[in-house]
Amino acid sequence: MPILSDNKRYTYALEMNVRDYELDAEQIVNNANYLHYMEHTRHSFCAEAGLSFAEMRMRGLDPVVRKVEVEYINSLRSGDHFLSCLKLERKGARFIFRQDILFPTGEYAARGMITVVCLKDGKLTRGNELAALFKDYI
Amino acid sequence: MPILSDNKRYTYALEMNVRDYELDAEQIVNNANYLHYMEHTRHSFCAEAGLSFAEMRMRGLDPVVRKVEVEYINSLRSGDHFLSCLKLERKGARFIFRQDILFPTGEYAARGMITVVCLKDGKLTRGNELAALFKDYI
Amino acid sequence: MPILSDNKRYTYALEMNVRDYELDAEQIVNNANYLHYMEHTRHSFCAEAGLSFAEMRMRGLDPVVRKVEVEYINSLRSGDHFLSCLKLERKGARFIFRQDILFPTGEYAARGMITVVCLKDGKLTRGNELAALFKDYI
Amino acid sequence: MPILSDNKRYTYALEMNVRDYELDAEQIVNNANYLHYMEHTRHSFCAEAGLSFAEMRMRGLDPVVRKVEVEYINSLRSGDHFLSCLKLERKGARFIFRQDILFPTGEYAARGMITVVCLKDGKLTRGNELAALFKDYI
Numbered sequence: 001m002p003i004l005s006d007n008k009r010y011t012y013a014l015e016m017n018v019r020d021y022e023l024d025a026e027q028i029v030n031n032a033n034y035l036h037y038m039e040h041t042r043h044s045f046c047a048e049a050g051l052s053f054a055e056m057r058m059r060g061l062d063p064v065v066r067k068v069e070v071e072y073i074n075s076l077r078s079g080d081h082f083l084s085c086l087k088l089e090r091k092g093a094r095f096i097f098r099q100d101i102l103f104p105t106g107e108y109a110a111r112g113m114i115t116v117v118c119l120k121d122g123k124l125t126r127g128n129e130l131a132a133l134f135k136d137y138i
Numbered sequence: 139m140p141i142l143s144d145n146k147r148y149t150y151a152l153e154m155n156v157r158d159y160e161l162d163a164e165q166i167v168n169n170a171n172y173l174h175y176m177e178h179t180r181h182s183f184c185a186e187a188g189l190s191f192a193e194m195r196m197r198g199l200d201p202v203v204r205k206v207e208v209e210y211i212n213s214l215r216s217g218d219h220f221l222s223c224l225k226l227e228r229k230g231a232r233f234i235f236r237q238d239i240l241f242p243t244g245e246y247a248a249r250g251m252i253t254v255v256c257l258k259d260g261k262l263t264r265g266n267e268l269a270a271l272f273k274d275y276i
Numbered sequence: 277m278p279i280l281s282d283n284k285r286y287t288y289a290l291e292m293n294v295r296d297y298e299l300d301a302e303q304i305v306n307n308a309n310y311l312h313y314m315e316h317t318r319h320s321f322c323a324e325a326g327l328s329f330a331e332m333r334m335r336g337l338d339p340v341v342r343k344v345e346v347e348y349i350n351s352l353r354s355g356d357h358f359l360s361c362l363k364l365e366r367k368g369a370r371f372i373f374r375q376d377i378l379f380p381t382g383e384y385a386a387r388g389m390i391t392v393v394c395l396k397d398g399k400l401t402r403g404n405e406l407a408a409l410f411k412d413y414i
Numbered sequence: 415m416p417i418l419s420d421n422k423r424y425t426y427a428l429e430m431n432v433r434d435y436e437l438d439a440e441q442i443v444n445n446a447n448y449l450h451y452m453e454h455t456r457h458s459f460c461a462e463a464g465l466s467f468a469e470m471r472m473r474g475l476d477p478v479v480r481k482v483e484v485e486y487i488n489s490l491r492s493g494d495h496f497l498s499c500l501k502l503e504r505k506g507a508r509f510i511f512r513q514d515i516l517f518p519t520g521e522y523a524a525r526g527m528i529t530v531v532c533l534k535d536g537k538l539t540r541g542n543e544l545a546a547l548f549k550d551y552i
Contacts (some may be wrong), residue, residue, distance in 0.1 A: 019457070021306055023300055024296065025300070047493070052492065054493060060224070077468075121475065121514065158319045163441050170435065216328065306479075307479040309446070333440070345483065347480065350479065
């Protein structure tokens, strides 16, 4: 995947296909499903890089989405194949996932920035425990 | 609903209930479902204020989401009842829906800003046709 | 609601509206969403009749769907208003929800039969604890 | 995949992974999502075997689900990998998809039977046109 060859741009990518039930009456993937694609990509990244969400919960860690910003550039349609890419940054207690969805041509379908914080026993943490798990990727 | 009594704040509100299938494994409403709530609120508003999305499509008008920004403040959970409120503004070709989701106490569950543009025959319009339909609400 | 006046036919009904994000590219409500409507109806019934699902889980009771059979008769479309009705029967360890979705005219959109069993601490129960909660409705 | 080596049992299989947003508050894949998995499998099969759903619609053919029967045997959970398999039969105007979801061990997660009919210009067809497209698989 040439998109990933410049490894400063993204640290993780998942190849995915549009599923027809994700389309809405306008024949394009419904805007909410992009958040699903991005969540699945974050969770796959976490499972490969350190710890799955199920394991995090068993340790009492609860990552929660605080903010999403998604720009929709070119609509995904039936039959489309795409790459869901991410790069992780930390800003204090906040983990910022820069998440782009690209066509195989390299054109953007959507660009997102998802802010996640980590709760422990229902309280906001400073994120150190989570950061330690992903130290090679931040 | 006292939240709506100050009618400069919101122009439309819908009472809704969390449905259990909208929860995820963290026992909170999954982040993508807030976009569903907001979309349903926009579409209900459009149907009441002027023209339903099905009717827009029959006239060749295709409103498309260009950008979403949602801040998640207090998680919605099983059994929660909430108000999904909106206020519409126009900025040139862009229609900005300020969309808040509130608990009956007036506390925020989430705050959003959804940018919509209008296509006609697949091309971006200046939005005049759509604006004319909603002229009493912008 | 005249549909409910003959109370031998259904014990519970919920008025619902199609939400546009539930449509698929064929402009009809996607078949999986009927299961969502039916689940939401079962959970609303349980919360009103006895105990919510969240409360059941707190008591260690875990109702689980074992079988679904749904016949799709007339497609639900954008703007449709409908009634989601149920009647509960018990057959030993199995709870059978007969669930119909009807247009306001009384015509069927879909007819379903959903079989639920109750687990406790991960093991199948004989259903007596759950049946006691709903004894006025079975 | 040994499951497919006996080609009388299934004609098509897709490898899939549970995505965490498909889980519900009981930490298992929500029952409606099995219909999504099965639909995606049918559509992938159709695209490979003959004609995608988008292409069918362009020819005026509209396959519609008439009936679903699904037995849930072992719940799918976070991190699970599975095979979604199908075998197609024709009974007059009805196309019967026998669809099983299996763990890599060969154990069943769910077994389904999905009945599809084909509309043309909104009217029920005898299915001959659709059957011709899939003649090598029925």
